[in-house]
Amino acid sequence: MTEEFWKTAITQIKPGEIRVRGFDIAELMGTVSYAEAVYLVLKGELPSKAEARMIEAILVASIDHGPTPPSVLAARTVLSGGNSLNASVAAGVMAIGDVHGGAVEQCARILQEKARQEGSPATVAAALVEELHQQKRRMPGFGHRLHGTDPRTVRLLALAKETAFWGRHIDLAVQIEEELEKKLDRRLPMNVDGAVAAAISDMGFDWRLGKGFFIVSRVAGLVAHVHEEWTRERPMRKLGPPASEYDGPKPRKVKR
Structure with a gap:
C-alpha cells in the first residue's frame, strides 16, 4: 500500500x-x-523593491485601530476571563468576519471580477453601483463609521502611484467611490479595506487572500492588546458599555 x-x-x-x-x-x-x-x-x-514597499505599507495600515473593534474586544475579554495569550489572540482572530476585516476579501473579489469586463473603469463602476443599488446591497470597502477620509487610504493610493502599482483595479475602485457619491448624494469614501483590496488586486494576488492580509497585519495589534490587558488590568474587569438593559420577560414562576 x-x-x-x-x-x-x-x-x-x-x-x-x-x-x-x-x-x-x-x-x-x-x-x-x-x-x-x-x-x-x-x-x-x-x-521587487517596489512590491516590498507596497506590502510593507499594507501590513502596517491594518495593524491596529484602537480597543473598540470586535476582534480586540473579543481578545481582551477572553484574556480577562483568565485564559492564555494564544487563546485570547485566537479569539480575536475568530471575531474577524465578513463585517469586520472581511471587506478586503469581498471587495477584492468584486474588483477582480469586474476588472475583467470590457469598458472603461467609469462605465464598469457605474453599472456595478446601479446593480448594487437595485439589489439593495452595500459595496464592501467603502464608508467608515469614524473617518470621513481614511488617512490610510490616502497614503496607500499615493504609494501605489509612487511604486507604479496603480492599475485597473485601483482605477475601478476610485470610480466606484465617485459613482457611489452620485447615487447616494453623499460621500462614501474608500476605506483602508477597499484600498488594500484594490492594491493587492493590482499586485496580482488572489482575492481569497484578502482576509489573510488583514489577519497577518492585525495579529500583531491583537498580541499588543492582550499583553496590555494582562499587565495593566485586573482579571474579570468590566469591559464594554458601562451598563446593560434587560428587555426580556418579567419575573415569573415555574408552573408544574
Whole structure:
C-alpha cells in the first residue's frame, strides 16, 4: 500500500535544513524583511523593491485601530476571563468576519471580477453601483463609521502611484467611490479595506487572500492588546458599555 503524504510547495524540511519556496531560511534571515517574507510565502517569489514597499505599507495600515473593534474586544475579554495569550489572540482572530476585516476579501473579489469586463473603469463602476443599488446591497470597502477620509487610504493610493502599482483595479475602485457619491448624494469614501483590496488586486494576488492580509497585519495589534490587558488590568474587569438593559420577560414562576 502506497503511503500518502501531505503535499506543499511552500516549505521543505530536512535535517539541518529549512527552505521556504526554495530559499534557505538562514539566508533569508537578516536579508529580507518580514513583509518580504510574507510576500514570498504567499506569492512564491521574493518581491521587487517596489512590491516590498507596497506590502510593507499594507501590513502596517491594518495593524491596529484602537480597543473598540470586535476582534480586540473579543481578545481582551477572553484574556480577562483568565485564559492564555494564544487563546485570547485566537479569539480575536475568530471575531474577524465578513463585517469586520472581511471587506478586503469581498471587495477584492468584486474588483477582480469586474476588472475583467470590457469598458472603461467609469462605465464598469457605474453599472456595478446601479446593480448594487437595485439589489439593495452595500459595496464592501467603502464608508467608515469614524473617518470621513481614511488617512490610510490616502497614503496607500499615493504609494501605489509612487511604486507604479496603480492599475485597473485601483482605477475601478476610485470610480466606484465617485459613482457611489452620485447615487447616494453623499460621500462614501474608500476605506483602508477597499484600498488594500484594490492594491493587492493590482499586485496580482488572489482575492481569497484578502482576509489573510488583514489577519497577518492585525495579529500583531491583537498580541499588543492582550499583553496590555494582562499587565495593566485586573482579571474579570468590566469591559464594554458601562451598563446593560434587560428587555426580556418579567419575573415569573415555574408552573408544574
